[in-house]
Amino acid sequence: MNVTIKYAAGSDIGCVRENNEDSAYAGSRLIAVADGMGGYAGGEVASSTVIGSLRSLDADVPVDDLEDALGRAVAEANEKLRIAREERPDLSRMGTTLTAMLWSGAHIALAHIGDSRGYLLRDGELFQITKDHTMKELLNPDSGDGPDDGGEASRLSHVLYRVLDGREDRDPDLRRREALLGDRYLLCSDGLSGVVDAQTIYEVLSEEAEPADAIGRLIALAREGGGPDNITCVIADVVEGDPNSTMRDPQIVGAARQR
Incomplete structure (x- = not known):
C-alpha cells in the first residue's frame, strides 16, 4: 500500500508583534516549522534561512x-546561520527553533x-511527540502542559537552552x-501551543476534516486568546496514495515566503 500526506500550512x-518571525514549509515529503528570535530582523532571517536551506530535502x-539526510540538512542550515552572523554583526543574537519531518512512505525522520x-492525533488520542527545550522542562520534566501561573515557572517556560544559532x-x-493511515500530524510554533491548550487542539484536529480548515480555526483561537506571538501551523494527514502522482506545489508561509 502506498502512503502519502495531505498537507496545509498557515x-x-x-495581535501584538509588528512582524512575523516564524517560517514554515509543507510539501509532499517535508514539513517544517521554525520560530525565529533575536530582534526585529534577526528572527526573520534565522527562521527563513533554515527553512530555505531545508527545502531541498523535499x-x-x-x-x-532519512535520519542521516535530515541531520545533515539541519547541520548545513546551522552553518548558514553561522556565516550570516559573521557577515552581519547586527544578527549576532539571532536563532531559531526547528521542528521538521522528512517522509518516505510510512517512514518518517523527526528533527x-x-x-x-x-x-x-492517532485513534482518537493526541500525543505530543517532541520535548520542549526550555529551562522549565529541563528543571521540572514532570511539570506537564498546564497553563503558566505567571511566576518563575512561566518565566522559565520562555527560556530556551537549545536552538539553532550558528554555534x-x-x-x-x-x-x-x-506513520499509520489516518494519522494526523501537527507542527506548530509556541504562538499556538502557548495560548491554546492541548484539549482544545485535540478537539479542533478531531472535528475539522480538512487540514487547511483546522489550521484556520487554530489560528483564530490563538488570536482570540490574545495572540501575543506569531502563530504558525503545519498539518499533515497520512492517506493512501503515491507521492509521485499526488505531488502538488509546496506551501511556504511566514518570513520565508517574503524572502
Whole structure:
C-alpha cells in the first residue's frame, strides 16, 4: 500500500508583534516549522534561512538515509546561520527553533530543537511527540502542559537552552517514526501551543476534516486568546496514495515566503 500526506500550512502575525518571525514549509515529503528570535530582523532571517536551506530535502530520500539526510540538512542550515552572523554583526543574537519531518512512505525522520512542537492525533488520542527545550522542562520534566501561573515557572517556560544559532553543538533531537493511515500530524510554533491548550487542539484536529480548515480555526483561537506571538501551523494527514502522482506545489508561509 502506498502512503502519502495531505498537507496545509498557515501563519499569522498575531495581535501584538509588528512582524512575523516564524517560517514554515509543507510539501509532499517535508514539513517544517521554525520560530525565529533575536530582534526585529534577526528572527526573520534565522527562521527563513533554515527553512530555505531545508527545502531541498523535499525529494525522494531512501528510507535508510532519512535520519542521516535530515541531520545533515539541519547541520548545513546551522552553518548558514553561522556565516550570516559573521557577515552581519547586527544578527549576532539571532536563532531559531526547528521542528521538521522528512517522509518516505510510512517512514518518517523527526528533527526537533527548541520549543516549537509536534503533535500526533492517532485513534482518537493526541500525543505530543517532541520535548520542549526550555529551562522549565529541563528543571521540572514532570511539570506537564498546564497553563503558566505567571511566576518563575512561566518565566522559565520562555527560556530556551537549545536552538539553532550558528554555534557548535546545536544538534537536534533526531529519531525515526512510523506513520499509520489516518494519522494526523501537527507542527506548530509556541504562538499556538502557548495560548491554546492541548484539549482544545485535540478537539479542533478531531472535528475539522480538512487540514487547511483546522489550521484556520487554530489560528483564530490563538488570536482570540490574545495572540501575543506569531502563530504558525503545519498539518499533515497520512492517506493512501503515491507521492509521485499526488505531488502538488509546496506551501511556504511566514518570513520565508517574503524572502
